[in-house]
Amino acid sequence: MIAFDNVAYSYGGGELLSEVSLRLAPGSFHFLTGPSGAGKSTLIKLAYAELMPTAGRVTIFDREVRGLSRDDIARARRRIGVVHQNVEFLDHLPLITNVTLPLAVSDRAPNPQDVSDLLTWVGLQNHADALPPSLSGGERQRAAVARAVIMGPDVILADEPTGNLDWEMSLRLLTLLVELNRMGKTILIATHDLNLIRNAKSQVAARVLRIRNRRVQLAGADL
């Protein structure tokens, strides 16, 4: 689905990421961990072609990103749902409009039953008409998951999705992502929360990628 071959990235100073090779196979579940500032968000941005590698190859759905036109990238991104740590919504529009925005942007009409099922799945069926500022942190993150999956993506990239949540809500969010994986979605979650990773490993065959000294390694059982 998404592959990095010998990828490097620099924002202009020294290299932040070097010689990164990884493969997110269809249906796989990966965590990405590493200290603050190690480059987790940067790697996620490379994975959906928000950033272009400064060296090496990033391949999304079998096509190298550097050769893609703007339209190709937009098309590829429709198959990738992204959950950001600091979720942004249009605060003057109700939750349901925010969640279905990706459909509206693509000129697709939402199927009311599908949208209702989706909001129920994330536990926000009673908040469809709420404005985003009235939602709690956990509700916002669950809404972000709903918005990320509304287009039926093949891949979900989540950047510290539980960063601001208490443990109970973190587990609830994790459960949603595990369920998506069971439906066949490819999942990558960036997190520094090792307890979350340990918990997930009891539910799903998750691999852990760790950024250390600019390189990405597959972590062993030593978490």
Ligand SMILES: Nc1ncnc2c1ncn2[C@@H]1O[C@H](COP(=O)(O)OP(=O)(O)OP(=O)(O)O)[C@@H](O)[C@H]1O
């Ligand atoms: N647009 C940018 N321009 C220059 N430097 C940047 C930019 N974005 C990030 N950086 C720097 O790159 C480094 C890695 O940032 P990144 O956000 O990828 O790390 P992270 O592992 O996700 O960190 P955290 O866990 O704190 O979110 C940091 O030192 C950051 O300051």
